[in-house]
Amino acid sequence: MQFMLLFSRQGKLRLQKWYVPLSDKEKKKITRELVQTVLARKPKMCSFLEWRDLKVVYKRYASLYFCCAVEVQDNELITLEIIHRYVELLDKYFGSVCELDIIFNFEKAYFILDEFLLGGEAQETSKKNVLKAIEQADLLQESHKKTKDVVSI
Amino acid sequence: MSDVVEKTLTALPSLLSLDSQPGSAKLSSTSKLGALIRGITELTSKHEEEKLIQRELASLKDQVSSPNTSMRQMKEAMVRAIYCEMLGYEASFSYIHAIKLAQQGSILDKRVGYLAVTLFLNENHELLLLLVNTVLKPNVPQRYDTCNTPLVEEKLNHPKEIIRRKAVLALYKFYLIAPNQVQHIHNRFRKALCDKDPGVMFASLHIYLQMIKGYKDLTASFVTILKQVVSGKLPMDFNYHSVPAPWLQIQLLRILSILGKNDQSTSEIMYDVLDESLKRAEINHNITYAILYECVKCIYTIYPKTDLLEKAAKCIGNFVLSSKINLKYLGLKALTYVVQQDPKLALQHQMTIIECLDHPDVIIKRETLELLFRITNAQNITVIVEKMLEFLHQSKDDHTTIDLVGKVAEIAEKYPLQTMNTVFSLGGDMIQPDIPNSFLKLLSEGFESEEENKKLRLFAVDSYILLLEGETRNLPQRFLQVISWVLGEYSHLRNDLDPARVMTLLTKLLEMRQTSSETKTWVLMAMTKLCSGEASVSIARSVCEDLSSSMDTVQRQRAHELLLLSQDRALRSQLLPLCSDPEPLEVDSSLSFLDAFVSEALAAGAAPYKPPHQRQEELAQQKALSLEPYELSLPINMSSSCVTGRQSPTLMSVSSGLSGDSAELSHKGGSTTLKLEGVKRVWGREGYLSKKEPVEEVAQAEIPSPLSSPNQHTGASGTSSNTHPPIPTPEPEQEKQQLASSLFVGLGSQSSLCLVRADIYSTQDVPSHSVAVFQYSLSVIRPVVHFEVMGMLSYQSSHKSHEVEFTYKLPLTNFIRPFTVSTEQYGAMWLAFSNDTKQNLNLVTDGQDSLTDTLNVLKGKLNLHIVEIIGMEGIVACRLAQDQPCLLHCHIHAGTLAVWLRSPVPDLPDSLLYHCQRALEGT
Secondary structure, rough: OOOOEEEOOOOOEEEOOOOOOOOOHHHHHHHHHHHHHHOOOOOOOEEEEEOOEEEEEEEEOOOOEEEEOOOOOOOHHHHHHHHHHHHHHHHHHHOOOOOOHHOOOOHHHHHHHHHEEEOEEEEEOOOOHHHHHHHHHHHHHHHHHHHHHHOOO | OHHHHHHHOHHHHHHHHOOOOOOOOOOOOHHHHHHHHHHHHOOHHHHHHHHHHHHHHHHHHHHHOOOOOOOOHHHHHHHHHHHHHHOOOOOHHHHHHHHHHHHOOHHHHHHHHHHHHHHHHOOOOOOOOHHHHHHHHHHOOOOOOOHHHHHHHHHOOOHHHHHHHHHHHHHHHHHHHHHHHHHHHHHHHHHHOOOOOOHHHHHHHHHHHHHHHHHHHHHHHHHHHHHHHHOOOOHHHEOOOEOHHHHHHHHHHHHHHHHEEOOOOHHHHHHHHHHHHHOOOOOOOOHHHHHHHHHHHHHEEEOOOEEEEEHHHHHHHHHHHHOOHHHHHHHHHHHHHHHHOEEEEEEOOHHHHHHHHHHOHHHHHHHHHHHHOOOOOOOOOHHHHHHHHHHHHHOOOOHEEEEEEEHHHHHHOOOOOHHHHHHHHHHHHOOOOOOHHHHHHHHHHHOOOHHHHHHHHHHHHHHHHHHHHHHOOOOHHHHHHHHHHHHHHHHHHHHOOOHHHEEEEEEEHOOOOOOHHHHHHHHHHHHHHHHOOOHHHHHHHHHHHOOOOOOOHHHHHHHHHEEEEEEHHHHHHOOOOOOOOOOOOOHHHHHHHEEEEEHHHHOOOOOOOOOOOHHHHHHOOOHHHHHHHOOOOOHHHHHHHHHHHOOOOOOOOOHHHHHHHHHHHHHHHHHHHHOOHHHHHHHEEEOOOOOOOOOOOOOOOOOOOOOOOOOOOOOOOOOOOOOOOOOOOOOOOHHHHHHHHHEEEOOOOOOOOOOOOOOOOOOOOOOOOOOOOOOOEEEEEEEEOOEEEEEEEEEOOOOOOEEHHHHHHHHHHHHHHOOOOOOHHHHHHHHHEEEEEEEHHHEOOOOOHHHHHHHHHHHHHHHHHOEEEEEEEEEEEEEEEEOEEEEEEEEEOOEEEEEEEOOOOOOOOHHHHHHHHHHHHOO
């Protein structure tokens, strides 16, 4: 996978993750054009785009678009399922996720994504395991906080 | 701001208090990030947002660089910095602090630090080395770089499988970045493949997919793994919607297809498991389709096995016929992939393919064209190129256009003649004149092998004879010209073809009402080349009789030539040798053969030749002199060439406004006939039945043909340009030519700005007290405000030669035509054009609606088309005589008309603006 973008129906970027090194200028340009292209498509149209030299797979969940750019030889449907799995993960973690969860807790969304995909490849496809890893990290964080609080007292 | 966000914002307080859900980290109301986000959502303009973020960044900068900031605050600040970066504002000052945080913070701070670092830095960033040092300390090898392989290698032995897995993926990245750096650890990969944890094994597949070629011996292992996966031997954790480890399966299938490609023995190992995979994947879910798709691809990639192929073909059928658009798309893709081996499969699905061609989704359409492109053959090429051209018209995306043009070009290389025939019959009279020219050039100069050439020419002759025997009424004029040239030039190659038969066919063209006089001269010329033998001569004679009373002088001239030459065989073969030798026509550009004539003229007292710039200067001083007698004739000729479409045979340039209109009309008519009832006729058992379909559709634009070279704009050098096919240059009456008046129309304003094609042109004697009419077509190459047409007429009377020079100023408006487009088309074009200019102009203020009044004045004076007027804004379109448009956007601003002109042609906006200004000055 080359990159993943999350953006709202209004075209606001909510999350971006790049797995290929690009300059900020290029990133911005790609983001702007791709968001425009995807938003212009009608709901009944297919989820795949041949856009420039990339293969783009996108899906809309409520008001959020999830959009991935993959290699030409990659399987489109499985990419769609990666998106779906990510949404499932978010949903499970936040408990019926909405756009606001991602806006305000975007670092958590990043953590989940990093646990699920590494370097652009699916590394852990089990929902349970990803969430376990995240919860462990959260737990660590909380226990840490507690000890800190205790110390400060 | 978005309503969704706004709505949820009002509900925010209640959300914030609900901070009890386990595992869900809702926002704390005091967090600065929350405040920032809320601040941004409340803003109404981009400008305000910018201001707010700049403020935020400034405070962040203070905070992170202050020594008193705790790690916890630092973490919080980092999150905000990430947010600002996501919104597109640079926060590079925080990068170093992100690394610091990753280095020094507690574990949870590190987590944010790492996140920030991965988001901020890419592999070329200068801070990366620093980061590597940081990473060497902590114990999770999540980040990677080329120089710390040993460290990651170590982690491959880590007891925890999650860390082993990450280490393998990290190595995979190393491999992608620098394959030779990890060569020494290939055995480690093998170990990872045999890891007891399937996750680690899965991760190692990424590496094997990249470098699989060297590992044929592992085929059996991969097959075993896939077998185990398919039969559900993996832990439940790996199931996805009750399908066992789909990611793993797809990865394995891809590896297998690489392994089995062109390798029968390796392929045989995998037949069973592929069969099993096909069978197992039966649940109706996206993920099973994903596996199926990969399976089908694999089956068609490896060494073929009949029954597997059949099953796979059935699968593809399910995809193509699916009502789900995503599956349909993949079905088309799969078809595209397999038709190279098995074109019959496309035949099975031809109805679906036809439907997909008219699909509203361009992506589907494009994929279908891709498929058609793969099954192009000599029979169906016409319709495929037609469809491609059609798509090309609508396409706005540069990448698509480039891709498609490339494909048409590729087809043209494979089937030059068929493609060009299609392009001609579709592009018709809208085609750029250099396309037929260079096509004829290609035919006459040919390829390297003489054999090929002859075949191509023979094929051309045969197919054109066939065409002429059918219905010729709908063929575009350009195409007819090409046909008659080819027949005239090459029908002698076909020995069994009686020239009289060709003559009869050509005569038919002459008798047709639609045939333009330009085409008729082409036809007559072809006849002149052809007429040998009794029968032909008698045909020629009757044609000449008919035409000897023609109103058209050029036709009369040609008919006369034909008559004379058909009776004098020796002269004919001398003038028009059978053009089998590729001896190039020599063009004496210095016109040295006229030396004698010139010196004679000088001796008789004629003025010496002056170069154009000098002439121009003098003309500027004494303009009144030359204008008088010619003022009338030239402009009339201009307009007449536009209205009647009369053009000299040597010039194939301007497509007149009238023929443009008729092309549009027939286009409309054509497009209505291309509905589904036509579909059945189009496809037959052997493919496309090209002959039965009347070629009605006239595409509107020409495509850049690979055969054409951009040698069109050679300009008026005064000699007949050598891009023309060999045209009837030799005049039978040499002495007449010397006597005849010759006219040079050179058009040059200041420099090389605009050139009009011109030729030396000779006619018969002009008896005293009569009028000779010369016709020239002008085409604008670069627009300027005024074009200056200059000419010189030289004639001799009673052994004295005379020269008269004249100029005529043509305003640009003469070339402007209204351009009828819809608002949507306008919008699309507007963005595509790069040359623009803006200015404020006077408004017409007497009426009530000054905008409409003003635009109507412009419309009336400049011949523009008003596309739409909405309130205070109006959009207007026009084009140069041919096809190059110019768009105007007008709105009322502070009592003036603010116009903004855009065009693909440089200088057109500026020149047109001048005329707009002039048009409105008088009011």
